[in-house]
Amino acid sequence: MSLPSAQLAALGLALPPVPKPVAAYLPAVKSRGLIHTAGQLPFVDGVLPATGKVGAEVSPEQAAALARTAALNAIAAAASVVDGVDQLARVVKLTVFVASDPSFTGQPAVANGASELLQEVFGDSGQHARSAVGVAVLPLDAPVELELIVEATSYPV
Amino acid sequence: MSLPSAQLAALGLALPPVPKPVAAYLPAVKSRGLIHTAGQLPFVDGVLPATGKVGAEVSPEQAAALARTAALNAIAAAASVVDGVDQLARVVKLTVFVASDPSFTGQPAVANGASELLQEVFGDSGQHARSAVGVAVLPLDAPVELELIVEATSYPV
């Protein structure tokens, strides 16, 4: 298995810059060897590619692609509190909130967009426990928000 | 206090087999001495006994029973990453998502179905911090989804 940084390059992906916090919070915090990221929206260069509820304005396929984007942002957030992405030892937990039309029950397929990226980048260490739930509405009318818990290699530091 | 395995037997309960992951995720992951489970639905032999929103198609009493079932599945998931249920030292956190009609505000009583099973199986070590929230819709139109954080006895391993 290549290093995560090599896998990202092989996928043609680069970690985006981590936006500065817009309030009294941080992109991620490391404590007791675990990194908790903030909830990540599928921003691309500071813009949401789509808004609305999945199952209504947004298709499940679009939403899965947005989940992949949000996962890339989450990896960047986690990497920002250690010495880069290769210091992320394994992904522990992924929680995916899908802004859902009340009739839409395909949250797992949406979340797969994130899960698959994590496995592509981290290999076996990218396999994780996961929850996917359908919520009423998300910040800025984003279709997807997700957060990660990641194990850091170095501990205690 | 009996061992959790003895308590399960006394309750006439057996841990169900843990379903194989349907995507790039795992039933549970242990890291830094804490086990995070995936979100658990109230599957019984691979089937959801009921679907729909609590407060509409599903009664609070039904939903509490479903939460108990999902909690049994979560215990099985946690036990699958250590050497069985008796290696689960204590339950730390339970999060219960209740697919709710917007007028339904009785999520805590639904979550009690899970909390009570945890205490029956683990005794004082089953007492946990808990969040219960009402969400728009859950995967497969399940009425309840829940996840656990559990402390493993062995650490570090």
Add this chain to the structure above:
Amino acid sequence: MSLPSAQLAALGLALPPVPKPVAAYLPAVKSRGLIHTAGQLPFVDGVLPATGKVGAEVSPEQAAALARTAALNAIAAAASVVDGVDQLARVVKLTVFVASDPSFTGQPAVANGASELLQEVFGDSGQHARSAVGVAVLPLDAPVELELIVEATSYPV
């Protein structure tokens, strides 16, 4: 930076008494050096100051004030499982659930009510990762529910 207890006093705030659990769960649990609190509602002396959905019956400004109140309750819950608020080393993660009208997308501004209190009380150690999501409905029709993960100073104990 003053101690958190001194900051609370300077803000004219006192930690409220922690309500007894109403079911088989606890206000907070410490494990592996991390404290997970239960979901906290904006109770003041056992009463919710407002109920309903944000963006409908409840304004964003009211909701931010309620989030501040719930955060004070969460600090009290976390402090109750160690030897007081000064044993809370740093805030790791804040998750804010906002009961939202489906058209309301301002969850971050609501969550700021909690984030700002954490920074006022804990200074730099109060900066945290955060998720804010809009949910269909919360227990007792509360407009806001939140939970914390906090690092305890003493570890292992």
